[in-house]
Amino acid sequence: MFLRPFCAVLGGLSLLLGAQLAQAAEVNLYTTREPALVKPLLDRFTEQTGTVVNTVFVQGGLAERLAAEGARSPADVAMVVDVGNLMELVDRNLSQPVESAALSAAVPAGLRAPDGRWFALSTRARAIYASRERISEADAARLTYEDLADPRFKGRVCIRSGQHPYNTALFSFLLVKHGESWLRDYLTALKGNLARRASGGDREVARDILAGLCDVGVANTYYVGLMLSGRGGDEQRRWGQAIRTVLPASGTMVNLSGAVVARHAPNRAEAVKLLEFLVSPEAQQLYAEANFEYPVRPDAALHPIVAGFGTLAVGDVPLPEIAAQRVRASRIVDEVGFDQ
């Protein structure tokens, strides 16, 4: 009599608390990549290997969660966007070294840690969007990040918040190239050129160019793919058609999405297998098609829309260096009042 409600409560509690039944083969993934992007990949992995992938999509705080869970953490793989976030996992000792011939062969040396503590899975370029209507093809082709601060673009530039990780990475890239006082002058001049307050997301640059609010801007390449593909409807295709995507020939800033094997991974073998799958030709192809990014495998084909952006001349600043200078760049953004 007395036991029945007690059992019900206990059952309810175990449902609520973390206790989970062990399954056959599984791998647990913490990701800041959006589910819609990675799901097709993970489904394919499960199909091929029979290993179930459990995921949780987290944004800010992935590193904090891993750290707080410590040795009990169920996480096997952490997947993040932006080199700064990836390096944070490494710097806080939340990842572990991995030795894998398949990974070393697939990922070029600059896009992984020598000791296998991190691997890039895809890259994306920070491009310049230029109005097709108001900037000639020849002028657009010559554009560089440095040009955007030029007086000729007074009141014609759109960009998202200078403190967004995509922008601090770009400014960090420029900081390494040109030094601190140059960056300060550059950001001051760039702010003076803005058509509107630094706000919104990357896509708003294209939309605002279509609307005539501005003529040039800075945003990531894959948004153009998303817009031009028509996946977001005809309206967004018009936004994409309003702009040319310029990859500065003097050196384009490239950021990455990447992954680590978590320090306390309970399913380490499956975790390595998942990473190896993610850099396999098939997965790299899926990656390129799902989100219009650049595959890390040199032999993987680009999506036709991405190939249409032209040659990508990757700037010669190593990614870990960009990550290391990010905080300094973000302080200069504050000092010149870029977002105000």
Add this chain to the structure above:
Amino acid sequence: MKLLRVLAALCVIPVALPVLALLPAAAAGSGDLWPHLLRFVLPQALLESILLLAGVGMLVVTVGAGCAWLVSCYRFPGRKLFTGALMLPLALPTYVAAYAWLDVLHPAGPVQMALRRALGITDPRAIPLPEIRSLGGCVMVMGMVLFPYVYLAARAAFQTQGADALRAGRSAGAGGWLLFRRIGLPMARPAIAAGTALALLETLNDVGASEFLGVRTLTVSVYVTWITRSSLEGAAQIALLLLLLVGVVMLLERQGHRPGAHEAAHPARPELQPLKLPAALAATLFCAVPVLLGFVIPVAYLVWAAWQRIAQFGLPPDLGQWIGNSAFLAGLATLLALGCALLLAFTARRDRTAAEPGRAGVMLLRFGMLGYALPGGVAAVGLIIAFGGIDAALDPLGHWAPPLLSGSLAAVVLAYAIRFLAIPAGGLEAAYARLRREVDWSACAAGAGEARLFWRIHLPLLLPALSAAALLLFLDAMKELPATLLLRPLNTETLATALYAEAARGTYENGAIAALMLVLIGLPPILLLAMARRFFPAEAQPGRGLRMALAAGLPGMARPRKP
């Protein structure tokens, strides 16, 4: 009484968890960050926060109290409809409203395109409409979504008290504006203040809408310090300072709020006075505009965007699961927080009505409200650190993997309850303030014990306030994002996280279906509350409290025993 206080203290301890967990981080120091923050970041952020709060505050008080006054005191076309419809914006997360408004008002959006087509203009810059991505735009978007907090509180106050005062005022020849300013406003002041406090705390905590619209508030600074400046320490320090500030403001606000000062002598609804034509039309318009701006237009946009996605791809296959998870987590958190809040409010009440009135219960109640003042993401980080610590303490040898609390549904429910305890706690405190202390004294004199007093007298009388609090709580928990994102288990999506997953990659319109479901699920509780007001008029019946108090003291009289 002692037991009550101990239980109440136990309820409040979890609220301290996120703060306690952040203290070590804050104490660890943030190097040379502060001079930088003080010089370049905080002054501007403080200014923008103050302007935003002032703007939203004025808007929610004007709209919320104004509409509540109109629907409570006058008869005009659409009054019945507006009584319920004015609550609808509650169902909409502020950041969704921000996305919707930008799309609607953008130069390449429907309004401006139609306007240009009608006027035969081709240049998109030709019509200089105000930019929504601005402080003013942010005030408009947030004010129009948050005013129902004030509306609900003010309406409850107008309807349950002071019919006498109003009648007296009217017979003395006062009308319209004078009546509102001299009788209505002072009478409902505590309720309006409580509602405004909720709306302003929500404004202060917001990151999504402000960041998207380009407003750099203190809370946005906390996030940037954490994420971009890579300093959790600095972020924790700013957040704790912010908390201190909010705590001081909350205490100051309560200073003028003497117990008993607003107890209604003869609670009764004011009689509705019919309005003549121009005034009636103005009243209709005054109530229609906020419903349009805060609900109809953004939701119409959502319907349109969702319809496009559904026509192309059908419904998301996991939609049912998202809805189930959202409703389950929010429902459980609502029950938990309501229970805690009842205990806290009752303890505070007993302290106040005791022969020697005490402050302990009141202090506990206040303290329980602080969870609402911490920015959501910071609270979430504090909680994940705290839960990690609890897991380690419960299981020092690491036998339980995965951990018991971290990344569990219980963690999410607990986080909601901690964050939103302020809503029922504040609502119940205000309701108790309107309940005469003689009720308690009579019941006790008639021999009712504490349990009987609570179950048979307080609870029925608190039901309207309780149900309003439950609604706000449930909706806020459903909309909650940062804690849900960070704390939930593997393979568990809610409507809010599914919506955010799209918003995070910039394609927020793909989240329209989830956003619309969030609104749709919020509708039945809102409608229920709007209708329920008619079914439990307990607060509105003069003398009922006292009669109940007397009846409760006499065993066997209150309810006939079953054979």
